[in-house]
Amino acid sequence: xxxxxxxxxxTGYSITTISRAINDHPYVSxxxxxxxxxxxxxxxxxxxxxxxxxxxxxTKLIGVIISFITNPFFTHLVDAIDKTAFQAGYQxxxxxxxxxxxxxxxxxxxxxxxxxxxxxxxxxDDDSPEVLKLIEQGKIVVCNRYLGDQNIPVIRxxxxxxxxxxxxxxxxxxxKKIAYVSGNKQSRIHNDSRxxxxxxxxxxxxxxxxxxxxxxxxxxxxxGRSTLIDMLALGDNRPDAILVISDEVAxxxxxxxxxxxxxxxxxxxxxxFDDQPTAEVMYPGLTTVRQPIKEMGRYVAEVMISHIEHxxxxxxxELTTKLVIRGTT
Amino acid sequence: xxxxxxxxxxTGYSITTISRAINDHPYVSxxxxxxxxxxxxxxxxxxxxxxxxxxxxxTKLIGVIISFITNPFFTHLVDAIDKTAFQAGYQxxxxxxxxxxxxxxxxxxxxxxxxxxxxxxxxxDDDSPEVLKLIEQGKIVVCNRYLGDQNIPVIRxxxxxxxxxxxxxxxxxxxKKIAYVSGNKQSRIHNDSRxxxxxxxxxxxxxxxxxxxxxxxxxxxxxGRSTLIDMLALGDNRPDAILVISDEVAxxxxxxxxxxxxxxxxxxxxxxFDDQPTAEVMYPGLTTVRQPIKEMGRYVAEVMISHIEHxxxxxxxELTTKLVIRGTT
DNA sequence: CTGAAAGCGCTTACAG
DNA sequence: CTGAAAGCGCTTACAG
Numbered sequence: 001x002x003x004x005x006x007x008x009x010x011t012g013y014s015i016t017t018i019s020r021a022i023n024d025h026p027y028v029s030x031x032x033x034x035x036x037x038x039x040x041x042x043x044x045x046x047x048x049x050x051x052x053x054x055x056x057x058x059t060k061l062i063g064v065i066i067s068f069i070t071n072p073f074f075t076h077l078v079d080a081i082d083k084t085a086f087q088a089g090y091q092x093x094x095x096x097x098x099x100x101x102x103x104x105x106x107x108x109x110x111x112x113x114x115x116x117x118x119x120x121x122x123x124x125d126d127d128s129p130e131v132l133k134l135i136e137q138g139k140i141v142v143c144n145r146y147l148g149d150q151n152i153p154v155i156r157x158x159x160x161x162x163x164x165x166x167x168x169x170x171x172x173x174x175x176k177k178i179a180y181v182s183g184n185k186q187s188r189i190h191n192d193s194r195x196x197x198x199x200x201x202x203x204x205x206x207x208x209x210x211x212x213x214x215x216x217x218x219x220x221x222x223x224g225r226s227t228l229i230d231m232l233a234l235g236d237n238r239p240d241a242i243l244v245i246s247d248e249v250a251x252x253x254x255x256x257x258x259x260x261x262x263x264x265x266x267x268x269x270x271x272x273f274d275d276q277p278t279a280e281v282m283y284p285g286l287t288t289v290r291q292p293i294k295e296m297g298r299y300v301a302e303v304m305i306s307h308i309e310h311x312x313x314x315x316x317x318e319l320t321t322k323l324v325i326r327g328t329t
Numbered sequence: 330x331x332x333x334x335x336x337x338x339x340t341g342y343s344i345t346t347i348s349r350a351i352n353d354h355p356y357v358s359x360x361x362x363x364x365x366x367x368x369x370x371x372x373x374x375x376x377x378x379x380x381x382x383x384x385x386x387x388t389k390l391i392g393v394i395i396s397f398i399t400n401p402f403f404t405h406l407v408d409a410i411d412k413t414a415f416q417a418g419y420q421x422x423x424x425x426x427x428x429x430x431x432x433x434x435x436x437x438x439x440x441x442x443x444x445x446x447x448x449x450x451x452x453x454d455d456d457s458p459e460v461l462k463l464i465e466q467g468k469i470v471v472c473n474r475y476l477g478d479q480n481i482p483v484i485r486x487x488x489x490x491x492x493x494x495x496x497x498x499x500x501x502x503x504x505k506k507i508a509y510v511s512g513n514k515q516s517r518i519h520n521d522s523r524x525x526x527x528x529x530x531x532x533x534x535x536x537x538x539x540x541x542x543x544x545x546x547x548x549x550x551x552x553g554r555s556t557l558i559d560m561l562a563l564g565d566n567r568p569d570a571i572l573v574i575s576d577e578v579a580x581x582x583x584x585x586x587x588x589x590x591x592x593x594x595x596x597x598x599x600x601x602f603d604d605q606p607t608a609e610v611m612y613p614g615l616t617t618v619r620q621p622i623k624e625m626g627r628y629v630a631e632v633m634i635s636h637i638e639h640x641x642x643x644x645x646x647e648l649t650t651k652l653v654i655r656g657t658t
Numbered sequence: 659c660t661g662a663a664a665g666c667g668c669t670t671a672c673a674g
Numbered sequence: 675c676t677g678a679a680a681g682c683g684c685t686t687a688c689a690g
Contacts, residue, residue: 003667014677019669027675044459049442050388051667053379054682061422061444069423070408070606075399082398082425086432091439093390094398094423096411103415110420113378115390130373221610248606255610277399277577281550281584283612332683343661348685356659380683383666 002045010039022047053114062304063093063116065107067123071248072276073293074122077144080297081120088305090117097123111139118304124148138307143300147184147191155300155316162289162321163197163243166271169323170241171205175269178202179213179239181227181253183246186216194245194273213239224252228260231268241269241329247276247288254282254328270328284327292319331374339368351376382443391633392422392445394436396452400577401605402622403451406473409626410449417634419446426452440468447633453477467636472629476513476520484629484645491618491650492526492572495600498652499570500534504598507531508542508568510556510582512575515545523574523602542568553581557589560597570598570658576605576617583611583657599657613656621648 008015013032020028021036028036039045053059062085066074082092093116097103104125111119111134122144124131134140135152143155170178180198182189189195202209212234215227227249231238244250250272257264264270264284272279275290295317302314337344342361349357350365368374382388391414395403411421422445426432433454440448440463451473453460463469464481472484499507509527511518518524531538541563544556556578560567573579579601586593593599593613601608604619624646631643 005667015668016670016677016679017675020676023669025670029675032675044441046438046441048383048667049439049444050379050382051682052669054377054383054667054684055669057682059379059444068408069398069411070401070404072399072401075404078423079397079399079425083427091422091424091444093420094407095420096408098412109375110378112373112375115378115388115420221606251607251610255612258612277550278580278607278610281580281607282610283584283587334683344684345661345663345686346659349660352685354686358659361659377683380666381685383668383683384685386666 002043003048004045006043007036007039007045010043011035057114058308059115059117060090061093061116062090062301062308063095063107063110063119065095065097065104065119065121065123067097067099069094069096072278073274073291076276076293077122077297080294081301084298084301085305088301090305101125108134108140117308120300120304121146124152127152141300141304141307143296147188155296155303155319157291157296157319157321159193160197160200162273162291163194163245164201165197165321165323166243166273166289167198167201168204170243170269170271170329171201171207173269173329175241176207177210177213177237177239177241178207179215179231179242180209181215181218181224181242181244181246181249183219183249184216189216198243210237212237218244218249219246221248221252221255224249224254225256225259228253228256228262228268232260239268241271243271245273247272247274247279247286250286250288250328251278251282254286264328271323272328275324279324279326282328287326287329288324290322290324292321295319331372332377333374335372336365336368336374339372340364386443387637388444388446389419390422390445391419391630391637392424392436392439392448394424394426394433394448394450394452396426396428398423398425401607402603402620405605405622406451406626409623410630413627413630414634417630419634430454437463437469446637449629449633450475453481456481470629470633470636472625476517484625484632484648486620486625486648486650488522489526489529491602491620492523492574493530494526494650494652495572495602495618496527496530497533498654499572499598499600499658500530500536502598502658504570505536506539506542506566506568506570507536508544508560508571509538510544510547510553510571510573510575510578512548512578513545518545527572539566541566547573547578548575550577550581550584553578553583554585554588557582557585557591557597561589568597570594570600572600574602576601576603576608576615579615579617579657580607580611583615593657600652601657604653608653608655611657616655616658617653619651619653621646621650624648 004015004018007018021033095107110116119140121142124146127148146154218227272286272288275288279286279288306313333344333347336347350362424436439445448469450471453475456477475483513521547556601615601617604617608615608617635642
């Protein structure tokens, strides 16, 4: 492995001068620079980043914790974060928790061990004092969905408004029995702004929520399929419209409608959430709440980098959702 | 920032002993261990990984280069790689090229600068001597699709067989004009085993390929839509079946069929490639070539780690594709 | 079982 | 414009 002293030996300059040339320091003669860069090329020398870090204290690595990398919402978010970070000279490390206990902890350790300059978390299980301290220090930035302590700053869309508008749209169209399908757990539903937005719309139309129309912990395409079957089992009390907090689950429901010869939107209107690429190619096209993923990703990356570099924070953009109407409503 | 000397001061033991306790070295008294671990907890001390690396020469980071993180094929591959690597104590760094020149080069530099222990590449533009050397040294492992130098070891499915079987299936069903739609560029098609498999099937049925039925550089849903329109423009010479080397593009074609009221599979039979989650929820369900992504991901990770740790290579699994028949054929 | 000291490959304040 | 030396936070061979 060639190292800086090899370049020094080859050129006759000191290690100090080689280092300065590499780091674009002024006060290195052009003659020296040329000789040094030539030697570096010949030796195929690249400075050992680890040694540089030990001095400079920066890894130029930002961790991004997501639950599943196979979820398109997260890949689009990561994509936006990556593009912004890359331009600023940072590299993203995608860390998936798989919703397994222990993984999150391990990733936070990576931060504490200085493997990472900062950590962007799209979910947060552990809100222990140490983690809160890291958030305060700007080492951790939380974005997207966090349903815990309300004092923690979180970058997110106006979630309540998003579901309020979607439910309102259905109600205004005359649908009366609107089911709510979410990946969220029972225990956390009371803190969930998306659920609150749905409730508010119902309230404005003087409709009482029917607990039988609440379907929780529905995460996958398969869950979507079984959710439709659960709904049909309600007989006369079955919903006439479905607000699903995930395009993935919505696509399972819609697909199952084809299997069972149920007409959409005649028998069931369906609204999804996210506007993933799939929504557009489904048949009929899936009406869904589009999230400003790119804007959110860019902004959260900017905030993270400002913290790392001790710069002033960028101005917050408006993170506005939009109901995209297609064929399922 | 608390460091090892802080722990030493607090416990009264030497730095050496602290280090040994951390690294589970034998010959540290239980009494010392207890005192040290307690102090570590109290101080919220975590060893600086960067300093450890400078001694140990390992970052425990493996880079994975993909073109787009928003492509489900890659996320599933990354998922499988990640799971295997995580178990072995490695963390994955997902690097997307966005097919932009320069990014790949930058990522290879990360390897040379020792930011990464190894690099898994799912595509490879730069086959310069230095890169070939890194491949030989086992620092870089190539998997999936690489259409260049035939002497480079690549971990991949039997691509020729995969498309041969798909095309054969269509021909055996009586389809005569089979279009071939690929994301590949014109200039690389002659090295593309998938294309060769298609040709071979045609040959066995004594059918000459029609150049008008060859659609290249088709990468996105939108490309799929326009491809269908291009086909319709062929009038009498339009294909009766379509072999698409991407579920994404296939979903664009299928969706556009709905828009234009074209019956599938009556007027067009369609076969995709990958068996992405979307394939199952399309209407009708998309017939497609399933790739053994998990097995491939696991295996490529195992090979990478064996190289890094100078262990003997794992046995290669059979990477068998399978034609999954649904409603579009 | 424990510790002093060298060294990993760099950067940077200090001196010239 | 250039260089000798200290030091970043660890690990490990050597000595006890």
